[in-house]
Amino acid sequence: MTLTNEKPAPKRPSSFWSYANPVKFLALSERVLPTLWVLAATSLVVGLVWGFFFTPDDFRQGSTVKIIYLHVPSAMMAINIWVMMLVTSLIWIIRRHHVSALAAKAAAPIGVVMTIIALVTGALWGQPMWGTWWAWDPRLTSFLILFLFYLGYIALWAAIEDPDTAADLTAVLCLVGSVFAVLSRYAVNFWNQGLHQGASLSLDKEENVADVFYFPLLVAIAGFVLLFLALVLYRTGTEIRLRRAKALLAREARS
Secondary structure: OOOOOOOOOOOOOOOHHHHHOHHHHHHHHHHHHHHHHHHHHHHHHHHHHHHHHOOOOEOOOEHHHHHHHHHHHHHHHHHHHHHHHHHHHHHHHHHOOHHHHHHHHHHHHHHHHHHHHHHHHHHHHHHHHHOOOOOOOHHHHHHHHHHHHHHHHHHHHHHOOOHHHHHHHHHHHHHHHHHHHHHHHHHHHHOOOOOOOOOOOOOOOOOOOOHHHHHHHHHHHHHHHHHHHHHHHHHHHHHHHHHHHHHHHHHHHHO
């Protein structure tokens, strides 16, 4: 027997791309999901209770101002979820990682819900402020079109049987819809004549909301972000398992 003093090679840290492996992705999800659920629930409860029950009424908008604790986070998430879908779609197109395509697919229904919340709460705020439930304001119009793109994206996935073809076509649709995601975010800057107010969170102190509303709003936004992360990890894992099940059924049918 030959003895050596050689030490085993140190274990290399996993790269980001290693989580494109479905097994590693599912293992990571199972580890982080319990913590994410707890953090999301805590942040949402604290942010919404603080905002709705422990902040004063605005001197102009009255109690209507408290809609921001639902409207602002949901509107931000609706836009940023589409951006996330764009990034994962590009990864699919360039590197052909199936997990990235399934992550985009998993995120779309969450984006639809966020867009609905933003549109409904915007209407509830707009009626007393503008005297109408809806106006063809540039930001509102582009936001409505973004909502339709979400529905089209989901419908396209459902309409195409081959998953790789569906991933390719929905990725192209995501690229086109990203124009409206940008318009939704910056429409007030592009068209000054719009009715919609400027950003509630801004580096400009005159435009930014008062501190009494600002801090609970940040907590509520954190809750929405954490909730999305938990939901998209959970739904992506479900999509991976469904794809495996379909592959097994197809293999058994051929044998």
